[in-house]
Amino acid sequence: MQSYSALITGGAQGIGKAIAKALVDDGLHVVILDSAADAGDETVEELGGAAHATFIEGDAASEADVQHAVAIAAEHGKGLRAAVGNTGIMIRKPVTELTLEEWNRVLAVNLTAAFLLARHAAPQLAKHAGAMLLIASSRALMSEANTESYSASKGGIVALTHSLAISLGPSVRVNCISPGWIATDAWQFSARRHAPKLSSEDHAQHPAGRVGTPPDIGTLASFLLSDKAGFITGANYVVDGGMTRKMIYAE
Numbered sequence: 001m002q003s004y005s006a007l008i009t010g011g012a013q014g015i016g017k018a019i020a021k022a023l024v025d026d027g028l029h030v031v032i033l034d035s036a037a038d039a040g041d042e043t044v045e046e047l048g049g050a051a052h053a054t055f056i057e058g059d060a061a062s063e064a065d066v067q068h069a070v071a072i073a074a075e076h077g078k079g080l081r082a083a084v085g086n087t088g089i090m091i092r093k094p095v096t097e098l099t100l101e102e103w104n105r106v107l108a109v110n111l112t113a114a115f116l117l118a119r120h121a122a123p124q125l126a127k128h129a130g131a132m133l134l135i136a137s138s139r140a141l142m143s144e145a146n147t148e149s150y151s152a153s154k155g156g157i158v159a160l161t162h163s164l165a166i167s168l169g170p171s172v173r174v175n176c177i178s179p180g181w182i183a184t185d186a187w188q189f190s191a192r193r194h195a196p197k198l199s200s201e202d203h204a205q206h207p208a209g210r211v212g213t214p215p216d217i218g219t220l221a222s223f224l225l226s227d228k229a230g231f232i233t234g235a236n237y238v239v240d241g242g243m244t245r246k247m248i249y250a251e
C-alpha cells in the first residue's frame with residue numbers, strides 16, 4: 001500500500017530522529033535532510049531501511065538542498081503530508097565577541113531553514129491537507145547569558161509559526177514545539193552514542209521530576225501532524241517538564 005511522506009530536517013540524530021521514528025510508526029515514509037552522512041545512513045537502517053525512510057545529505061539552510069529534498073519527498077508514494085523544521089545549532093559567546101558571521105549562521109540554520117522549508121513544502125502540503133511542525137525552544141521565552149543568537153532565532157520560530165498558520169490555513173496547519181532540556185545522548189550516531197550522564201539534581205529540579213527525552217517530543221509531534229490535531233494551528237507547545245512555570249527567586 002502506498003504511504004504519504006514526511007520531510008524532517010536534522011532528522012538523523014537527537015530530537016529529529018525521535019520524531020522520524022514516531023512518524024514511521026504512524027505509517028509515513030520519512031525523508032531526512034541532514035548534514036551528518038554517517039548518522040543519516042545509520043538512522044535509515046534503524047528505522048527499517050529504504051522501505052520506511054530515505055536519507056538526503058545536505059544543508060537545511062541551503063535553498064537548493066531544501067528544494068531537492070522537498071521534490072524527493074513529494075515524489076514518494078501519495079505525496080508530502082508532513083514537514084518538520086528541526087535543525088538547530090547554538091553558539092554560546094558574549095554578545096561582544098559573537099561575530100556577525102556566527103550570528104548569521106545560527107539564524108540561517110535555526111530560522112531561515114524553517115522559512116525555506118515552508119516556502120518549498122507548503123504547495124505540496126496543501127495538496128494533501130498536510131501540516132508543518134517547527135522546533136523552537138523554551139529559550140524563546142527565557143535565557144541563560146551569552147545565547148543571543150540562539151534565543152533570537154527561536155523567538156523567530158514562534159512568530160514564524162503563527163504567521164505561517166494564518167497565511168497557509170486552512171489548507172496547511174502549522175504549529176511549533178518549544179522543548180526544554182532534552183537529553184539526546186542516546187539518540188546520536190552510534191560512535192557518539194551513550195547513556196545520558198544526569199544527576200539526581202538534574203532530574204529533581206523539574207516539576208515533572210525528570211529531564212526530557214527525545215520521544216517526549218516525538219509523541220507530541222506525531223499528534224500535531226495527524227488529523228487528530230485538526231483544530232490546532234498557530235500554537236506553541238512548551239514541553240519542558242514545567243521549568244518555565246517555576247519561580248526561581250532565591251529565598
Ligand SMILES: NC(=O)c1ccc[n+]([C@@H]2O[C@H](COP(=O)([O-])OP(=O)(O)OC[C@H]3O[C@@H](n4cnc5c(N)ncnc54)[C@H](O)[C@@H]3O)[C@@H](O)[C@H]2O)c1
Pocket residue numbers: 009010011012013014015016033034035036039058059060061086087088089109135136137138178179180181182183184
Ligand atoms: N536538546 C535539547 O535540549 C533542545 C532543547 C530545546 C530545543 N532544541 C531544539 O531541537 C532541535 C533538535 O535539537 P537536538 O538537541 O536534537 O540536536 P542534535 O544536535 O542532537 O541533532 C541535530 C541534527 O541536525 C543536524 N543538523 C545540524 N545542522 C544542520 C544543517 N544545517 N542542515 C542539516 N542538518 C543539520 C545534525 O547533523 C543532527 O543530526 C534543534 O532545533 C534544537 O535547537 C533542543
